[in-house]
Amino acid sequence: xxxxxxxxxxxxxxxxxxxxxxxxxxxxxxxxxxxxxxxxxxxxxxxxxxxxxxxxxxxxxxxxxxxxxxxxxxxxxxxxxxxxxxxxxxxxxxxxxxxxxxxxxxxxxxxxxxxxxxxxxxxxxxxxxxxxxxxxxxxxxxxxxxxxxxxxxxxxxxxxxxxxxxxxxxxxxxxxxxxxxxxxxxxxxxxxxxxxxxxxxxxxx
Amino acid sequence: xxxxxxxxxxxxxxxxxxxxxxxxxxxxxxxxxxxxxxxxxxxxxxxxxxxxxxxxxxxxxxxxxxxxxxxxxxxxxxxxxxxxxxxxxxxxxxxxxxxxxxxxxxxxxxxxxxxxxxxxxxxxxxxxxxxxxxxxxxxxxxxxxxxxxxxxxxxxxxxxxxxxxxxxxxxxxxxxxxxxxxxxxxxxxxxxxxxxxxxxxxxxxxxxxxxxxxxxxxxxxxxxxxxxxxxxxxxxxxxxxxxxxxxxxxxxxxxxxxxxxxxxxxxxxxxxxxxxxxxxxxxxxxxxxxxxxxxxxxxxxxxxxxxxxxxxxxxxxxxxxxxxxxxxxxxxxxxxxxxxxxxxxxxxxxxxxxxxxxxxxxxxxxxxxxxxxxxxxxxxxxxxxxxxxxxxxxxxxxxxxxxxxxxxxxxxxxxxxxxxxxxxxxxxxxxxxxxxxxxxxxxxxxxxxxxxxxxxxxxxxxxxxxxxxxxxxxxxxxxxxxxxxxxxxxxxxxxxxx
Numbered sequence: 001x002x003x004x005x006x007x008x009x010x011x012x013x014x015x016x017x018x019x020x021x022x023x024x025x026x027x028x029x030x031x032x033x034x035x036x037x038x039x040x041x042x043x044x045x046x047x048x049x050x051x052x053x054x055x056x057x058x059x060x061x062x063x064x065x066x067x068x069x070x071x072x073x074x075x076x077x078x079x080x081x082x083x084x085x086x087x088x089x090x091x092x093x094x095x096x097x098x099x100x101x102x103x104x105x106x107x108x109x110x111x112x113x114x115x116x117x118x119x120x121x122x123x124x125x126x127x128x129x130x131x132x133x134x135x136x137x138x139x140x141x142x143x144x145x146x147x148x149x150x151x152x153x154x155x156x157x158x159x160x161x162x163x164x165x166x167x168x169x170x171x172x173x174x175x176x177x178x179x180x181x182x183x184x185x186x187x188x189x190x191x192x193x194x195x196x197x198x199x200x201x202x203x204x205x
Numbered sequence: 206x207x208x209x210x211x212x213x214x215x216x217x218x219x220x221x222x223x224x225x226x227x228x229x230x231x232x233x234x235x236x237x238x239x240x241x242x243x244x245x246x247x248x249x250x251x252x253x254x255x256x257x258x259x260x261x262x263x264x265x266x267x268x269x270x271x272x273x274x275x276x277x278x279x280x281x282x283x284x285x286x287x288x289x290x291x292x293x294x295x296x297x298x299x300x301x302x303x304x305x306x307x308x309x310x311x312x313x314x315x316x317x318x319x320x321x322x323x324x325x326x327x328x329x330x331x332x333x334x335x336x337x338x339x340x341x342x343x344x345x346x347x348x349x350x351x352x353x354x355x356x357x358x359x360x361x362x363x364x365x366x367x368x369x370x371x372x373x374x375x376x377x378x379x380x381x382x383x384x385x386x387x388x389x390x391x392x393x394x395x396x397x398x399x400x401x402x403x404x405x406x407x408x409x410x411x412x413x414x415x416x417x418x419x420x421x422x423x424x425x426x427x428x429x430x431x432x433x434x435x436x437x438x439x440x441x442x443x444x445x446x447x448x449x450x451x452x453x454x455x456x457x458x459x460x461x462x463x464x465x466x467x468x469x470x471x472x473x474x475x476x477x478x479x480x481x482x483x484x485x486x487x488x489x490x491x492x493x494x495x496x497x498x499x500x501x502x503x504x505x506x507x508x509x510x511x512x513x514x515x516x517x518x519x520x521x522x523x524x525x526x527x528x529x530x531x532x533x534x535x536x537x538x539x540x541x542x543x544x545x546x547x548x549x550x551x552x553x554x555x556x557x558x559x560x561x562x563x564x565x566x567x568x569x570x571x572x573x574x575x576x577x578x579x580x581x582x583x584x585x586x587x588x589x590x591x592x593x594x595x596x597x598x599x600x601x602x603x604x605x606x607x608x609x610x611x612x613x614x615x616x617x618x619x620x621x622x623x624x625x626x627x628x629x630x631x632x633x634x635x636x637x638x639x640x641x642x643x644x645x646x647x648x649x650x651x652x653x654x655x656x657x658x659x660x661x662x663x664x665x666x667x668x669x670x671x672x673x674x675x676x677x678x679x680x681x682x683x684x685x686x687x688x689x690x691x692x693x694x695x696x697x698x699x700x701x702x703x
Contacts (some may be wrong), residue, residue: 033331052260061268066276071514072231073280079416099693106689133682133690141679145700147672154665155553157545159658164300164538165412170287170657177660184667195681200644202685 055179078172079161083180089149090183092142098137127203136194143187150184194201212310247321248282255451262444269689270398270437277401284408288653300540302407305534306400314396321389327374327513330381334367334457334504338465341500343492349485351476359472367650369466376460384449384509388516391441394477399434399523405529406430406537414539427531431524439521451538462498519573556627560595564620567599571612577604595623610694611683617703618676625669632662 074187106127162170214413272618286297323329326526339360406427473490485493570576580600587601588594601617644652682690 009434014550021672024556051264052262058265060270062272064274066374070276070280076413077416079412081393081655101688102693113386128688130689131687133685133687134693136678137682137694140675140682141697143671143675144679144703145674150668151672154661155550157661158549159661160290160296160542160546160659161289162550162654162661164284164415164542165654167283167653168282169412169416170650172654174653174657174660177657177664180330181660181664181667184664184671188667188674189673191578191671191678194676197672198681198685 016087073166074165074168076169078169078176079165079174080157082157083176086180087148087151087183089146089153090187092146099134102134106130106134125201129198132194132198132201136191136198137196139191143191144150146187147184210355215369215572227692228518230322237416258445259451262440262447266440270394273402273433273437275397277398281401281405281408282648284405285648285651285656287651288647289639289655289658294542296545300538300562302413302531302534302538303400303404306404306407307522309527309530310400310403310493313394313519313526316334317392317396318389318517320519321385321392321475322514324515325381325385325388326393327378327381327385330504331374332459333370333508334377334501335364337500338368338497339364339496342469343494345496349489349493354692355476359476362472363469366465366472367465372464373461376464379454380449380453380456382444383452384512387445387448388442388512389406392444392516395434395438395441395520398437398588399431399527402430402434403427403527403531409533411538411542412534412537414639415542424528424532424535427445427535428528435520435524439517446509450506450509453509454502457501457505458498462501466494466498467701471496509610553628553629556619556624556631560624560627563596564616565617567596567603568613571603571609574604576600580604590626595620607624608691608695610699612679613699613703614676614683617699618680621669621676622674625673628669632666636662 162173165173316404321628342363343356343360346359351359406424406429409426410424470490473485473493476485547594577600580597583605587597589598599619602619603612605612605615607615644655679694681695
């Protein structure tokens with residue numbers, strides 16, 4: 001090489017000194033650069049959690065409020081308001097004490113002394129027939145009065161009202177009407193049964 | 206140089222080259238300050254908390270709007286009339302509130318969109334910004350004691366060379382357009398929600414009115430829904446304003462102010478003071494630029510707030526008009542439904558009064574043997590189903606040779622049977638015009654209305670059947686000719702309904 005050692009060592013010292021002086025501050029300023037505030041996976045997850053938590057309260061509050069409104073809608077009464085009055089009409093007791101007394105009185109007219117079996121049976125059937133006719137007449141009379149009252153109650157309502165109500169109201173009204181139909185049909189069945197009983201007794205005469 | 210020697214010179218040159226290389230390498234290494242320039246501009250403009258709050262509000266609004274529309278759909282279907290009376294177009298039209306709502310809402314939306322198009326355009330913002338900065342510059346120059354002529358000249362140059370230049374406009378045009386387009390996109394969504402929800406409120410009010418629930422508070426549901434929609438519109442406009450304010454303030458602060466500052470610095474440096482005074486100092490120039498920048502920086506928020514406030518005022522006007530129109534609409538719908546209900550019962554009433562009248566007339570003739578004889582002697586057959594013959598039939602029944610009770614019962618029996626016949630015919634003709642497949646085509650909710658209606662008809666018919674059956678039971682019992690029954694019937698007389 002031809003270079004003397006002191007000169008070479010001076011060069012090495014200079015290079016090392018330059019490196020230390022230059023790269024030292026440069027490392028401190030650039031090598032440890034804090035990360036950009038760009039969202040990393042971890043920060044996105046954290047932010048998502050925070051957002052989800054913050055949505056929870058207002059969104060759930062709104063849903064709660066809406067649910068309450070919907071529930072309130074479901075609690076609205078139907079448009080057919082006369083149902084209580086109508087059902088009261090049919091709740092009146094059918095037992096007529098005066099009819100029972102009359103049937104008892106009719107049975108006293110029948111004499112069962114010194115007669116044969118056929119006569120006794122015929123007499124008993126006559127009493128039964130009279131009782132059935134009395135009961136049927138009374139039941140018919142009462143049922144007619146009830147049906148007339150029902151007619152008057154129905155007169156005050158027009159089914160067009162269902163079309164402009166909510167579905168929940170219509171459902172309630174449909175159920176109430178089905179109940180009332182049940183009451184009316186029970187009354188009908190009672191009358192039909194009485195008539196059929198009477199027919200059966202008539203057939204025996 | 207000769208004293209140094211060749212080796213030493215080579216060594217010195219080498220050491221210079223190495224040091225230079227090291228310095229160059231160190232200079233290329235990125236430093237701390239350079240890092241943020243490459244980061245997201247959104248993050249740079251705003252900050253996490255602001256960004257987060259804005260995004261949260263936007264998403265919340267979006268979700269709640271969707272939720273509202275979903276609920277609207279569900280509730281609206283629940284308030285649709287049944288299929289059975291759908292052909293009754295007169296009533297349908299009288300109670301159809303959506304066209305009324307749409308008319309008012311679309312009018313309001315039209316005004317809002319016209320406002321957005323003209324008053325929220327880039328040109329409108331530029332005019333406002335230019336006016337503000339020119340006024341601020343004028344004041345600053347006046348403060349420096351410049352002559353009026355020079356001030357005018359400077360302001361004219363500033364307007365022509367900078368404010369009206371493409372360069373200045375480009376610094377904020379995109380942000381202003383974004384604000385304009387976001388608002389223009391939001392308003393139809395908000396109006397659609399308002400329109401649908403208000404129509405639903407109207408339907409609910411009509412339903413409450415028919416149920417006799419509301420009384421004086423006829424449009425209670427509509428009022429509540431309008432309040433909710435107003436809050437939604439305000440929230441949406443506030444969100445858009447929040448986004449626009451951050452973006453526009455940033456573009457004005459960065460682009461407009463730096464470009465304007467550079468222009469003003471160069472332009473003002475050329476200015477000479479009044480006679481005998483020195484040129485404007487650098488500090489004065491800096492102070493003028495600062496004053497102009499301050500004025501410019503305040504413009505976005507003022508512009509956005511005033512635009513948003515104007516739009517909110519217009520929405521409030523639409524709401525007031527809508528409230529008044531809905532009140533009228535609900536009242537007329539209720540009237541129409543009430544008339545339809547009355548008409549529906551009218552047919553029944555006519556039949557009842559017709560036969561009731563005949564019965565009353567015949568009751569008066571119970572003791573009139575002459576009239577009975579006249580009817581009995583009339584030639585020609587009496588028709589069972591002819592309406593004209595109802596009276597003759599009842600007279601014949603009333604004149605029979607039996608007790609008063611039996612005759613009255615016979616007349617009543619016939620009249621009830623006759624009324625039931627008419628009723629059956631009416632129900633049958635009503636049902637015959639209906640295709641039950643229409644129920645399949647409608648919503649389940651509509652079927653419930655039809656079911657309720659059919660149940661009503663069934664109840665009504667069963668009640669008539671009960672009446673007939675009751676009368677049959679009474680006459681059947683009397684027909685047994687049992688003395689106890691006859692005695693009982695005569696003693697108790699005819700009760701209610703005769």
